[in-house]
Amino acid sequence: MSNWREILESQLDGGCSELSVDEAADIYSNAPLDELMFVASQRRKSQIPGKAVTYLIDRNINYTNVCTINCHFCSFYRTPGHNESYTQTVDQISERIVELERIGGSRILMQGGVNPSLPIEWYTDLLQELSKRHPTISLDCFSPIEIEGISEVSGLSTRDVLSLFRDSGMHGLPGGGAEMLVDTVRSGISPRKGSSDNWLRVMSEAQSLGLITSAT
Ligand code: SF4
Structure with missing residues (x-):
C-alpha cells in the first residue's frame, strides 16, 4: 500500500x-x-526563503555535427565525410557568444558529435581563445561521450582530458547522454555509446576536479 x-x-x-x-x-x-x-x-x-525565483540566460552551441556513435534516435549527426557535415571555426563560435552577450547571457552549453578528426589541441586552443574573448561567460562544454572520444583520439585518460580542459578555461560539462542510463535500453538505442558506468565515471571525475556537471 x-x-x-x-x-x-x-x-x-x-x-x-x-x-x-x-x-x-x-x-x-x-x-x-x-x-x-x-x-x-x-x-x-x-x-531558499523568499519569493524571488532566478534564472540565467545561456545558449546551446553545436560546434560539430560529425559523429561516429550513430545513436538510433539522433537526426543531428552526420558521418565523417558526409556532404552536410560541419565543424565551426573559433570565430563562428565566438560570434554566437557575442550574440549571447548582447542579450545579457552568462553561459554556453557547447556540445557536438564525437568527431575523430579533431586533435586535442583543437579543443584546448578553442577553450583558451573563448576564455580570452569572453571572460564573463561560463564555458560548459563537451558531454561525457565526447570526452571519451577525445580521450581515445589523444591517448590521454578521460580524467587527464578533463584536467587539461579545466586548465584551458572550461567551467563544467553539459549533461548530454544521460537520456537513458539503463544499460539494456541504452545498448539498444545507442549501442556505441558505452555503458552508463562510463557516463557516471566521467561525471564523477569532472566533479572531483571542481567542474560543474548536469544531467539531461
Ligand atoms: S553521440 Fe550525440 S551526436 Fe552522436 S549520434 Fe549520439 S546523440 Fe547524436
Whole structure:
C-alpha cells in the first residue's frame, strides 16, 4: 500500500530528510500532483526563503555535427565525410557568444558529435581563445561521450582530458547522454555509446576536479 501522504508530511515537518528510491517512486506514482507541487514549493522555501525565483540566460552551441556513435534516435549527426557535415571555426563560435552577450547571457552549453578528426589541441586552443574573448561567460562544454572520444583520439585518460580542459578555461560539462542510463535500453538505442558506468565515471571525475556537471 502506498505511503505517499506520510512521505510528503515527513518533508513538511522540518526534517526534510533525503528520500529513498522507493519513497521517491511511491510519491511519483501515487501522490496527487497538486499535493506534490505544494510540498515541493514548501521545501524550496525552507531552503531558499523568499519569493524571488532566478534564472540565467545561456545558449546551446553545436560546434560539430560529425559523429561516429550513430545513436538510433539522433537526426543531428552526420558521418565523417558526409556532404552536410560541419565543424565551426573559433570565430563562428565566438560570434554566437557575442550574440549571447548582447542579450545579457552568462553561459554556453557547447556540445557536438564525437568527431575523430579533431586533435586535442583543437579543443584546448578553442577553450583558451573563448576564455580570452569572453571572460564573463561560463564555458560548459563537451558531454561525457565526447570526452571519451577525445580521450581515445589523444591517448590521454578521460580524467587527464578533463584536467587539461579545466586548465584551458572550461567551467563544467553539459549533461548530454544521460537520456537513458539503463544499460539494456541504452545498448539498444545507442549501442556505441558505452555503458552508463562510463557516463557516471566521467561525471564523477569532472566533479572531483571542481567542474560543474548536469544531467539531461
Ligand atoms: S553521440 Fe550525440 S551526436 Fe552522436 S549520434 Fe549520439 S546523440 Fe547524436
